[in-house]
Amino acid sequence: MIERYTRPEMGLLWHADQRFGKMMQVEIAVAQVQAGMGIIPARAAKSIAQKSRFNVKRISEIEKETKHDVIAFVSNLAENVGPDGKFIHYGMTSSDVLDTAFSLQVREAGEVLKKSMEALEKSLKSLAVKHAETLCAGRTHGMFAEPTTFGFKMAGFLAEAQRNHKRVKEALENMMICKLSGAVGTYSSQAPRVEAAVAKKLKLKSETIATQVIPRDRHAEMLNSLALLGTGLERLAIELRHLQRSDVAEVTEGFTKGQKGSSAMPHKKNPISAENISGLSRLLRSYAIAGMENVALWHERDISHSSVERVVFPDAFIVADYALNRMSILLDGLDVDKRQMLLNIDRSQGQIFSSHVLLSLIQKGMIREEAYALVQRLCHSLGVGEHLRKKLLESSEVRKLLKPKEIEEIFTGKKHKKSIKEIIKRVTT
Numbered sequence: 162m163i164e165r166y167t168r169p170e171m172g173l174l175w176h177a178d179q180r181f182g183k184m185m186q187v188e189i190a191v192a193q194v195q196a197g198m199g200i201i202p203a204r205a206a207k208s209i210a211q212k213s214r215f216n217v218k219r220i221s222e223i224e225k226e227t228k229h230d231v232i233a234f235v236s237n238l239a240e241n242v243g244p245d246g247k248f249i250h251y252g253m254t255s256s257d258v259l260d261t262a263f264s265l266q267v268r269e270a271g272e273v274l275k276k277s278m279e280a281l282e283k284s285l286k287s288l289a290v291k292h293a294e295t296l297c298a299g300r301t302h303g304m305f306a307e308p309t310t311f312g313f314k315m316a317g318f319l320a321e322a323q324r325n326h327k328r329v330k331e332a333l334e335n336m337m338i339c340k341l342s343g344a345v346g347t348y349s350s351q352a353p354r355v356e357a358a359v360a361k362k363l364k365l366k367s368e369t370i371a372t373q374v375i376p377r378d379r380h381a382e383m384l385n386s387l388a389l390l391g392t393g394l395e396r397l398a399i400e401l402r403h404l405q406r407s408d409v410a411e412v413t414e415g416f417t418k419g420q421k422g423s424s425a426m427p428h429k430k431n432p433i434s435a436e437n438i439s440g441l442s443r444l445l446r447s448y449a450i451a452g453m454e455n456v457a458l459w460h461e462r463d464i465s466h467s468s469v470e471r472v473v474f475p476d477a478f479i480v481a482d483y484a485l486n487r488m489s490i491l492l493d494g495l496d497v498d499k500r501q502m503l504l505n506i507d508r509s510q511g512q513i514f515s516s517h518v519l520l521s522l523i524q525k526g527m528i529r530e531e532a533y534a535l536v537q538r539l540c541h542s543l544g545v546g547e548h549l550r551k552k553l554l555e556s557s558e559v560r561k562l563l564k565p566k567e568i569e570e571i572f573t574g575k576k577h578k579k580s581i582k583e584i585i586k587r588v589t590t
Contacts, residue, residue: 415494
């Protein structure tokens with residue numbers, strides 16, 4: 162991923178030295194377990210643990226000749242270990258070290274991502290609680306529907322964020338796999354007990370049944386969980402983008418001193434963060450597709466997945482981490498215009514309360530079809546500057562059933578707010 166969208170803490174985890182570092186950690190753990198079981202000399206395991214070193218540049222030099230990065234890596238370790246280096250990678254195939262080390266790398270990336278997901282949830286929770294009773298227009302099909310509150314909107318996005326957090330956590334757990342079962346997964350060169358002991362040492366789980374590689378449905382699940390996380394961020398981003406439109410103007414992204422919105426139009430305050438997040442979510446969905454394409458490998462394995470994973474996994478974690486943090490910053494600096502929200506409700510000329518007018522008439526004895534037709538007719542007959550409240554007060558049919566005080570009560574929005582605080586508590590406590 163380009164530097165522009167890479168936060169240092171996450172980006173560092175995907176550098177080549179981190180990848181080889183995790184591979185070295187696996188090789189040392191395997192040697193120590195093998196020595197404890199009498200498979201290799203104890204002296205060799207001690208030497209491997211103490212002397213193992215790698216140099217990324219040297220690995221690249223060896224790979225130019227071998228055309229095999231794992232052989233190049235193992236050869237570089239052996240160069241530094243000396244005679245006991247022959248016991249490095251003993252009984253293992255390339256995917257044993259690659260897949261197990263990858264589990265360790267993903268685990269660290271998951272810890273960074275966890276903090277970013279928690280930060281987003283904290284930001285959403287703050288807005289949900291603060292604006293629990295901030296009345297605003299609810300919209301369906303982009304049109305005025307019924308009143309809601311801005312806090313309730315944010316609580317819905319918080320609930321989704323919590324679900325996505327759970328999905329990511331479960332996907333991470335399902336990727337914490339140790340695989341040391343050899344060339345086609347039959348343990349012909351290494352007993353299952355070695356794998357079990359190394360898995361325990363590295364705080365991983367043994368694969369149930371592997372081929373030469375850990376089955377890639379686990380990896381696809383991981384990328385799909387990140388895609389869903391991104392889709393949730395985009396749903397929120399689109400909501401904020403719409404609310405920032407000039408003709409809506411209910412919220413505005415933070416605008417810092419010296420910031421410019423347009424090179425040509427000095428007045429502009431564009432929803433750039435929300436738009437950026439919408440774009441990044443498209444990348445996350447594309448990575449999920451690539452992950453699913455990687456599941457169907459030939460027979461016990463091929464390497465068509467390898468090139469894909471070297472790109473999509475670092476990028477997916479980096480993009481998800483960046484988008485989460487950018488959204489948190491956006492939310493923490495969001496300007497919520499309560500006055501404009503009420504003005505927009507008023508722009509509906511009272512039609513936004515039509516469903517409660519309908520219910521009130523039915524409760525007073527009017528047949529539903531007649532009540533619906535009456536309210537619809539009054540709404541559709543509103544002229545410029547007219548309000549549904551006035552139409553109701555002037556209607557003889559309505560006056561027979563509803564008192565002026567009852568009509569006024571409908572337009573206060575109290576009924577729309579009465580349950581919201583309790584509902585918000587479902588995700589904030």
